[in-house]
Amino acid sequence: MKVSAALPIGVAALFFESARRRREAEMRLVALFEGAGYAEVILPILDYLEPYEALLTAASRGELYRFIDRDGEQLALRADFTPMLARLLAPRLSALELPLRLFYRGDVIRYEEERAGRQRELYQVGAELLGVADEIAEREVLRLFLEALSRECSSGLQVVLGFAGALDHLLLDAATGDPLSLVAAVARRERGPVRRACPRLLAVVESGLPERPEDLGPAAADLERLLALRDELAVAFPRVRLVIDLAEFARHGRDPRLTAGLGERSYYDGVVFRAFAGASALPVGGGGRYDSLFHRLGAEVPAVGFSLSVERLLEAGTLQMEKDEAR
Amino acid sequence: MIRLALPKGRNLEVALAAFRAAGLLSGLDLGGRSLLMQLPEEGIEVLSLKDWDIPVYVEHGVADLGIVGSDVLGEIDGDLLVPVRLREGRSRLSLIGRASARLAAGSQVRLATKYPNTARRVLEGRSWGAEIVELSGSVELAPLLSLAEVALDIVQTGRTLVENDLVEIETVAEVAACLVVNRASYQRHRALLNAWIGRLEEAEVVA
Numbered sequence: 076m077k078v079s080a081a082l083p084i085g086v087a088a089l090f091f092e093s094a095r096r097r098r099e100a101e102m103r104l105v106a107l108f109e110g111a112g113y114a115e116v117i118l119p120i121l122d123y124l125e126p127y128e129a130l131l132t133a134a135s136r137g138e139l140y141r142f143i144d145r146d147g148e149q150l151a152l153r154a155d156f157t158p159m160l161a162r163l164l165a166p167r168l169s170a171l172e173l174p175l176r177l178f179y180r181g182d183v184i185r186y187e188e189e190r191a192g193r194q195r196e197l198y199q200v201g202a203e204l205l206g207v208a209d210e211i212a213e214r215e216v217l218r219l220f221l222e223a224l225s226r227e228c229s230s231g232l233q234v235v236l237g238f239a240g241a242l243d244h245l246l247l248d249a250a251t252g253d254p255l256s257l258v259a260a261v262a263r264r265e266r267g268p269v270r271r272a273c274p275r276l277l278a279v280v281e282s283g284l285p286e287r288p289e290d291l292g293p294a295a296a297d298l299e300r301l302l303a304l305r306d307e308l309a310v311a312f313p314r315v316r317l318v319i320d321l322a323e324f325a326r327h328g329r330d331p332r333l334t335a336g337l338g339e340r341s342y343y344d345g346v347v348f349r350a351f352a353g354a355s356a357l358p359v360g361g362g363g364r365y366d367s368l369f370h371r372l373g374a375e376v377p378a379v380g381f382s383l384s385v386e387r388l389l390e391a392g393t394l395q396m397e398k399d400e401a402r
Numbered sequence: 403m404i405r406l407a408l409p410k411g412r413n414l415e416v417a418l419a420a421f422r423a424a425g426l427l428s429g430l431d432l433g434g435r436s437l438l439m440q441l442p443e444e445g446i447e448v449l450s451l452k453d454w455d456i457p458v459y460v461e462h463g464v465a466d467l468g469i470v471g472s473d474v475l476g477e478i479d480g481d482l483l484v485p486v487r488l489r490e491g492r493s494r495l496s497l498i499g500r501a502s503a504r505l506a507a508g509s510q511v512r513l514a515t516k517y518p519n520t521a522r523r524v525l526e527g528r529s530w531g532a533e534i535v536e537l538s539g540s541v542e543l544a545p546l547l548s549l550a551e552v553a554l555d556i557v558q559t560g561r562t563l564v565e566n567d568l569v570e571i572e573t574v575a576e577v578a579a580c581l582v583v584n585r586a587s588y589q590r591h592r593a594l595l596n597a598w599i600g601r602l603e604e605a606e607v608v609a
Binding site: 190233235265280318323 | 458461462463464466478480483485486487583584585586587588589590599608
């Protein structure tokens with residue numbers, strides 16, 4: 076009998092050199108996390124759907140591979156580590172000593188339209204810091220994120236920073252009856268619709284920042300803090316291009332009028348960041364603060380974390396090596 | 403060096419006219435067989451691609467930016483930035499059919515199109531349903547020869563419709579050639595890209 080070696084769309088089998096390279100990258104990242112005092116958690120690939128029902132958005136629901144088990148339970152394949160970790164920790168937090176420094180590695184399975192570069196199985200490593208308040212946590216997690224990126228990619232790294240709810244004041248103040256369309260226009264940097272609805276948002280669309288911090292209303296103080304953090308990190312990581320761009324995170328609103336129905340996979344409610352390596356528009360990693368995720372699960376704890384896509388990092392690193400050799 | 407992807411189809415002339423009105427791409431000669439043209443004095447490299455391939459090239463950063471129709475973006479949304487739309491060359495995406503076509507509530511018809519994803523969105527919330535028949539070209543033939551009751555296709559002047567006894571049943575969307583930019587490229591070349599977009603705006607060739 077002849078068998079086909081074809082695999083379903085969006086998954087890949089790694090052999091020989093490519094398997095070795097991925098495992099080595101994973102081991103380097105694990106060593107970095109362990110060295111920074113983070114302990115590994117091993118999470119299942121399969122879980123009940125029910126604990127996530129209230130957390131799902133239209134987009135994250137559409138990404139889930141879910142099915143009915145033989146006993147009638149609705150199950151889903153792991154599509155994201157952070158909510159799984161949060162829902163397992165929330166009931167146990169009172170019995171655990173904080174802060175918690177945790178890391179994980181493994182696959183997430185997400186339905187993606189069939190397109191080049193869009194995998195349905197993604198190998199991630201990530202780290203979460205729970206129980207450390209405010210900027211101390213953000214500084215620690217961002218430093219670890221930047222260190223991990225810098226070790227895997229020698230150049231061409233860009234990290235974009237923002238914070239959830241940064242544009243809420245401007246968006247809700249705009250002359251539009253359809254704030255969700257305006258959110259989408261800002262996220263895609265569509266100048267025409269933004270100019271018509273809210274000229275003050277145009278500066279954010281063009282440069283990532285408002286003309287005057289006061290334009291952000293109550294969020295102006297958060298911007299000041301983020302600018303200071305960015306400057307501090309830029310000194311420590313001179314080879315990474317660190318920019319604050321509030322339009323990049325336009326979809327991460329905090330006001331329900333700006334998030335309802337948008338369907339982003341977004342639980343971030345504070346600082347949020349994403350990294351690009353090389354030319355691709357697909358980020359190699361990202362993260363942020365997500366205290367409210369725990370709050371919705373009945374626990375109160377400050378939480379900041381990130382994940383990295385090992386395959387995308389490797390791809391960016393390889394392309395960089397090819398470019399260097401070509402020179 | 404920044405890399406721009408220009409479309410081969412109906413949007414090429416519109417795009418070139420817009421860039422030239424803004425004082426860009428003045429030295430570009432698309433007459434040759436070269437796949438990749440360099441304009442060192444402008445710091446631009448131009449590649450010529452089919453409309454439908456442009457979103458993929460830009461998303462992967464092979465091209466930093468490109469010009470592509472909003473009809474194509476409606477099908478392949480590569481999470482691209484879309485700062486401006488060109489004023490000229492507008493058309494519309496419409497439901498077309500024979501004048502006798504009836505889309506009665508509760509009926510089930512066949513809808514022929516090159517745009518199945520857009521068609522699915524168009525069908526949401528309609529009182530009638532449709533089986534989508536995906537075609538790669540000459541879509542207007544489908545209602546004419548009864549492969550489908552209706553078609554979802556681009557209408558420019560409407561002359562083809564009139565000549566073939568077809569009617570525009572409903573305009574679904576206005577179609578424009580859009581400037582699309584890769585997210586990572588926008589961060590890296592922000593000053594230059596904003597300057598270009600500014601020049602296109604000043605020349606009043608974009609909206």
